Amino acid sequence: MAVPAGALLVDALQALLTDRHASPVAVERWERVEPWAVARVWLRRSAAGLPRSVVVKWIPDGQREARTASWRLRTELAALRFLDEDLGAGLAPGVIAADTAARFLVLEDLAPRVPLDQLLRRDGAAAHGERLAAFARARGALSAATAGRAEAYYARRAALGPVDAVADLAGRHAPLQQAAIEHASALGVPLDGRVAHELAAAMGELARPGPFLALSNGDAEANNLLLHATGSADARLIDFEFAGYAHALTDAVCLYVPGPAWLSVGDPTTTGLADQYRRTLACGIPEAEDDRRYGYGLAAACVSWALVRLQRFARLDSRPPGDHSRLQLIATLEAVARTAETYRTLPRLTAWIRRVAVVLRRRWPDADQDFADSARFPPYQARH
Template sequence: MPSPLDAALPASAEIEALLTASVGARTTIERVEPLHHPWVLRAHLAETSGLPDTVVVKCRRPEGYGLRSAEELTRCEHAALAFIADDLRLDLAPGLHAASPDSRLLVLEDLYPRTELAALLHRDGHTAALDAELTAFASSLGELAAASAGRAALFNARRTALGTGADRLDDWEHAYAGLWRNGLARAAAFGVPLPAAAERDLETAVAELADPGPFLALTNGDPESHNYLTGPSGGGKLIDFEGAGFRHALTAATSFTVPGPDWLGVSGPEQVEAFRRALARTVPEAEDDQRVGFGLTSASMVWVMTRTGRLNTLDTRSPGDDSRTQMVTLLESGARTAEAHRVLPHLAAWCRSTATLLRHRWPDTDIDTAASYTWRER
């Protein structure tokens, strides 16, 4: 029996009609192949009419995630890619060849043979060459933030024109979206409640993200290395703008300070500096050590508290499960970030003490976690 997703996938004729209307000349598809997600396809073109031999077709997902419906995810990516190419004039993301009026189908530049940076890190480890790619990734994130700072109204106008309601344009929390509150409650239930002083630190961090000031800029919403494609000749590109929105720019640098879902450990002082240099081109406040340190630590700590909501789940997992070690590393890296910038000391102390408790409660996690970009087997 066909799945709902199968029914939602476009026929070749629908993609051909969309491209033909876009380029003004008949375009014929020779074949279509699925890619890493069932709603992402590669179309091979027989008659290109000036287009490349292949394009990528991104279809509406069967359901939404986070704060956004499936419809809003594609509308947002549509708006973001047009905004980056036409308003910011940046070559940092895949080009948009065509889009259906309701954004259900997006036809994008095919970035092959570029490869996910995360896949290369997983395969080869943290080599000098890949460290340079990480730095290029960070620079790209910073360049996007620098070019977009102060231009939220223009981006939101594009979203509104595509059907986004005015009540859906406040993106400052995005993936954090209040989930840090769950982390706060789950930590208490786990037996490691935040002391009042640490909770005040957390509230201060949240307030910083809620009022970014000059740091309000566009991020793709998931600034992890699997969303950066790179190749042997360079020219890396950022991908996946379904979660794009204007929020505190330094939320885009947290993947270099605290581990995301794929990593046991990260170590990215060079990457943070590359991001900061790029951002400072248009945001002079990025030269201020104190402001950057506080913003970066705030973003990192809110992410830590968001992931802390998993404590009870991890407690039921078997010894040796990587996700347990990742939690310890997450807490310790958050504390290191705060200590390096001499901010949020009470929250940093709570992270340290909780990590110590976990190392005793989960003896399999009592190991050296200082290695850079260590992959987590999931």
């Protein structure tokens, strides 16, 4: 069947919902949520049990790597049904209907919730402390609810098509890390034997998470959390296209280290976000209460992210002075080192990361800034 787009999408949606509800369903209007292949669709009230509006997510006709995109759509479908139907977690939108052959999903409309990152960009982090706390709790709750349930999830996922649980555990960014090490060596900061040994052990922790094995949506950032702009901080996670089981603490990195959108995220240990996350996580993974084990896993996850970001060095080096991505890379490396120091773990890796940051500060004088200056670099300041 051809991939629906525009009027074809409307026709396919009406046909699917009519068939599922044994009653005519008509689309009243729809509104594209740019720039994604997502639309909010209002329905005429003709079928019992259907909401007034739904969200439709699809793969556009002619999209590059369409087979990969189809794989992602099936992954999202499996993850959302697993959370709702198997666990009753109440953490993500429910699936109303799906047509994997036509490559679209019909999801619960979570409006009037809005993405957290929009609120942070508009108002700053200080205005949304409780919403950031809800973000931290939601990340912990996803891991707590899904720990120990990998077999059930992969049974659902395998029913929709082939899946590679080993690749999920490694993470889609893992192949980028070797390039980061090569860049550091070219900058005069090679991995010596002791640092390499510590790095191997840290990556081994992520590859063998034990009780910390839990479902991640694969993109633990503020743009993928929807909540109310005022009043209730009731939150929902979205975007499960890259969902899979991995070390739970990879989902905590976003609280400690800048993600792609931010120059800084502040110190979650002083804002209380770290405690919010950890207490929620421990409800399903009691081992999170062990300081040594928790700190080691968190630091390992942060180091892994630092390498993913460092592999961009050559691209950033070619950009003009003042580019925010240079600031972001240095802030990222230093935040990773600070996190490991807080938990008194991975000392050699921490020193190596700090040396790389020092070299970058010297190479990019425009990025030699004081990130501790909260007036210039407030938490969740956007990267431009």
